Amino acid sequence: MIDFLFYVFAALAVAGALGMLLNTRNTVAGALSLVGTMVSLGAIYVLLDAYLIGALQILVYAGAIVVLFLFVVMLLNLREDAFSPERLRFTKLIGVAIGALVGVELLLLLPAALGPAATVPADFGGYRMVGAALFTDWVLAFEVTSLLLLAAMVGAVVLAKRSID
Amino acid sequence: MLVEKAVALSVILFVLGTLGAVTRRNLIVILMSIELMLNAVNLALIAFSRQWGDLAGHVFVLMVIVVAAAEVAVGLGIVIALFRNRESINVEDSSLLKW
Numbered sequence: 001m002i003d004f005l006f007y008v009f010a011a012l013a014v015a016g017a018l019g020m021l022l023n024t025r026n027t028v029a030g031a032l033s034l035v036g037t038m039v040s041l042g043a044i045y046v047l048l049d050a051y052l053i054g055a056l057q058i059l060v061y062a063g064a065i066v067v068l069f070l071f072v073v074m075l076l077n078l079r080e081d082a083f084s085p086e087r088l089r090f091t092k093l094i095g096v097a098i099g100a101l102v103g104v105e106l107l108l109l110l111p112a113a114l115g116p117a118a119t120v121p122a123d124f125g126g127y128r129m130v131g132a133a134l135f136t137d138w139v140l141a142f143e144v145t146s147l148l149l150l151a152a153m154v155g156a157v158v159l160a161k162r163s164i165d
Numbered sequence: 166m167l168v169e170k171a172v173a174l175s176v177i178l179f180v181l182g183t184l185g186a187v188t189r190r191n192l193i194v195i196l197m198s199i200e201l202m203l204n205a206v207n208l209a210l211i212a213f214s215r216q217w218g219d220l221a222g223h224v225f226v227l228m229v230i231v232v233a234a235a236e237v238a239v240g241l242g243i244v245i246a247l248f249r250n251r252e253s254i255n256v257e258d259s260s261l262l263k264w
Contacts, residue, residue: 006167010174017181017201020194027193034197037178041204048171048215053226057207060230065200065237072241073193076248095187103180110169110176117168118218125215125223133220134227141224145231152235159242 006047013040027078031069038062050125171212179205192247192254196240203233 019033038061045054123129134142178201185198207226214222248254 002167003170006170010170013174014177014181017178017185020197020201021181021185021189024189024191027191030194031197034200037201038204041208044171044174044208045211047167048211050211050214050223050226053207053211053223056227056230060234061200061204065234068237068241069193069197072244075245076254078191078254092188096184099180099183103176106176107173110172114169114172114216117216120215120218124218125220129220130223130227134224137221138224141228145228148235149231152238156238156242159239160245 002047006044009040009043009047013037013044016040027073028070031066031073034069035062035066038066048125049120052125052127052130168212168216172209175205175209175212177205178202178208190256192244192256193241195256196237196244199240200233200237203229 013036016033016035016037020030020037023030023033039058042054042057042062045051045057121129182198182201182205185201186195189195189198207229210222210226210229214220214226244254247259251258253259
């Protein structure tokens with residue numbers, strides 16, 4: 001059953017990614033395909049016992065980040081003819097070939113590399129265990145994160161406020 | 166078994182994201198492709214975290230989500246500033262740093 005669900009959500013995730021990648025005409029539709037990918041990944045996180053991360057994935061990515069993308073797409077009001085058809089240059093073909101080669105190689109190497117998964121307690125990945133890890137072992141990283149968010153917020157406001165000279 | 170499949174899916178999504186970042190010319194789509202790559206990495210981290218029964222991967226994914234949110238905020242700020250100045254978000258129209 002878990003395998004079946006995994007295949008369903010994996011297919012949805014790949015389909016959403018391809019929809020975002022191949023849709024050269026409509027950026028809004030591309031962003032909505034990305035929402036499908038994010039939600040499917042959230043479901044796969046739950047299958048992998050990462051309950052808190054699965055919920056946060058849907059809240060933050062599908063709920064906040066992609067909505068930010070949609071705001072900007074609609075703010076800029078891009079016309080369909082703003083992009084001439086993509087040229088497939090020779091270098092791009094080489095890039096695609098090398099990327100596919102690396103992908104196939106990784107896929108071939110993977111199955112032999114891992115043993116059976118560890119047995120984990122029942123609430124592994126719940127808010128209690130992740131919170132305990134976050135606020136004891138990783139509390140410094142957590143605090144530094146707030147500084148990063150502040151810097152990003154100031155940077156975004158300054159960048160979007162006035163034009164570059 | 167589920168872990169290996171999840172890592173395989175993560176490889177596929179990462180390659181798709183790389184392809185999008187390299188071949189597309191719409192700056193917003195490039196940013197979305199980078200988000201896709203970050204998500205693929207998150208999936209791999211969650212899968213390996215499950216494999217070894219270690220919660221450090223979950224904490225790391227939280228950090229990656231924060232960095233992704235910050236990156237999108239700054240990146241879209243740059244996109245808006247660029248559009249104000251050049252009336253275009255086609256990356257081939259912004260080639261001052263290209264040699």
